[in-house]
Amino acid sequence: MADLVVRAPNHLGDLVLALPALERAGGDVLVVEPLAPLVAQAGPPGRVLPLRRGVPGFWRAAGALRAAGYRQGILLSPAFSAALLLRAGGVREVRGTATDGRAPLLTEAVDPGGLRGRHRALQYLELVGGVPRLPESPFLTPPASEIQQWRGRLAQGGRRVVGVAPGSRASSRQWAPERFRALVERLCESGHGVAVFGSPDERRLTGYVSGLGERAVDVGGRTELPALAAALAACDLVVANDSGTMHLAAAVGTPTLSVWGPGDPVETAPLGRGHRRIVHSELSCVPCVKNRCPRSGRGEILERAERECMALAAVDEVFAAALEMLEGRTATWEATPESGR
Numbered sequence: 091m092a093d094l095v096v097r098a099p100n101h102l103g104d105l106v107l108a109l110p111a112l113e114r115a116g117g118d119v120l121v122v123e124p125l126a127p128l129v130a131q132a133g134p135p136g137r138v139l140p141l142r143r144g145v146p147g148f149w150r151a152a153g154a155l156r157a158a159g160y161r162q163g164i165l166l167s168p169a170f171s172a173a174l175l176l177r178a179g180g181v182r183e184v185r186g187t188a189t190d191g192r193a194p195l196l197t198e199a200v201d202p203g204g205l206r207g208r209h210r211a212l213q214y215l216e217l218v219g220g221v222p223r224l225p226e227s228p229f230l231t232p233p234a235s236e237i238q239q240w241r242g243r244l245a246q247g248g249r250r251v252v253g254v255a256p257g258s259r260a261s262s263r264q265w266a267p268e269r270f271r272a273l274v275e276r277l278c279e280s281g282h283g284v285a286v287f288g289s290p291d292e293r294r295l296t297g298y299v300s301g302l303g304e305r306a307v308d309v310g311g312r313t314e315l316p317a318l319a320a321a322l323a324a325c326d327l328v329v330a331n332d333s334g335t336m337h338l339a340a341a342v343g344t345p346t347l348s349v350w351g352p353g354d355p356v357e358t359a360p361l362g363r364g365h366r367r368i369v370h371s372e373l374s375c376v377p378c379v380k381n382r383c384p385r386s387g388r389g390e391i392l393e394r395a396e397r398e399c400m401a402l403a404a405v406d407e408v409f410a411a412a413l414e415m416l417e418g419r420t421a422t423w424e425a426t427p428e429s430g431r
Contacts, residue, residue, distance in 0.1 A: 092158040095120055095139070095181065096218065097165045097172045098129065101259065102315075102334025103358070104210065105129070106341045108166050110225040111214035115164060120151065120175075128315040128338075132230055141175075148175060155179025166214050168202075170195075185217065210357050227362025228343030232320035240324035244307060249283040250416055253322055253339065254306070255330035256299045257292040260381035263332045265349040265400050265408075270299045272405045273329065277412065278305045285309050285325065287318065287335055327415055329408065336360055347412055351399030352378045366411060370402040 094117030099105050105125050109132050112119055118136035121129050126140040141151050148171070156179050163176040165186030173192040176184050185198040193199045205213040212222050244251045254277075256270040277284050288296040288310035296310025297303070313321060318335075319342050322328055328339035328346045332353040339346050340360035348360065350369040354377040359367070370376065373390055376399050385395035392398050 092160045093117060094136075094162045094164070095155065095158070095160045095176070097121075097163065097167050097176065098125070099166050100125075100169070102128075103337040104166075104334075106230070106334065106337040107209075107211040107358070107361070108214045109341065110211060110229055111166065111218045111220055114215060114220035115218040117162075117164075118158075118160075120155075123147075125315065128319065131232065131316045131319065148178075151175060152178040155181060164218055165196075166217060187217070207356065209359070209361075211361060213357075224361060227340055228323075229361075230319060230338075230341040232316065232323050232342060236317070236320035237323045240321045244283050244285050244321075244324055246283060249281060250326040251283040251285065251324065252277050252412065252416070253285050253287055253325035253328040253330075253344070254299065255287045255328060255333060255335035255339075256295055257288045257335070258331040258333045260352075262352045262378075262380055262383040262397060263350075263400070264397075265331055265403060267295055267298055269403075269405050269408075271301065273408055273412075274299055274301070274306050276405070276409050280413070282416070283307075285321065287313075287321065327412060329412055332358070340365060345415055347408065347415055349400065349403045349408065351376065351397065352380050352383070354379050364415075366415060368403045368408055368411060370399055373399050373402075375399070 096115045096117050096119050098119050098121035099108050100122050112134050116135045118139055119129050119134050120139045120141055123140040123142050126138050130138045160181045162183045163181035165172050168187055168189040170190040170192045173195040177195050183197045186196055187202040188199040189202050211224055254274055258264040274284050284306035286296045286300040286306050286308050290311035293311040296308050300306040300308035322339040322344050323342040325344050328344050330336040330348050332348055332350050336346050336348050337360055340362050345364035346360050347366050350367050383397045387395050389395035389398040392401055
């Protein structure tokens, strides 16, 4: 009979922040299929169990859980369906936050209010019973040979390489594509190598931002997650939205420069040293933590209120910050359990 299975988060950024907790838990990891290769690369103590989405995948996974006979399950996903799956799989003891109406399915319900105000990586560690201390970066190490291959491809002539990730799962957190494109043009003109990263669904976006590959290397949709981790590790700096790619870059030890609007850095700032955020917190609505901007009409500062927090970040501002970081003049940032940032 197996002892412990941990249901991992469903989204890339949350999964990256959960990696230290998955290692600490020491059990098998149940994770949605697209993210399974990244968990495998991280090398958890137990098995990686890929979960296919949809009803057939749900029942297939429930059968596998029953066959394994897990005694205990820990939910790092806050969804009702995650708790239902473990119960359908015969897991006898289930611990997780009392969210999404799933408290009756839990044998140990954790009050989510008691976890708020702390970094999400700490929240995950507490759920698995780990030490409440944020990990040092890097805590994900791609193979050195793969990093070197990417470095050779991107740093032609010994140039410093800037990775650019213009996508985001939440529309409210996306800096304008035309500004990313202007930033890429200026970075290339200043003599830096630039690679534009994105998911398969973002191929059109990365093509536009990279100038159809004429200025920058367009890697959008061309890498599985383990290869993306190696490519990000080969960069000297990654400029991104508040996104999963930002967290993945931080996990492999690459400094990040991120444009923030609705996100709350107390809970989801990138882990480790050497990161910098562009944020205009003078707006009364920042941070709203909404995935879609609810504002309309005239803004507090700009003509348009919708996504005003992101529009206030100018290309000149982001470009100047990138050069400072590349030249090593920026102050470092380190998350601490006391401050959450």
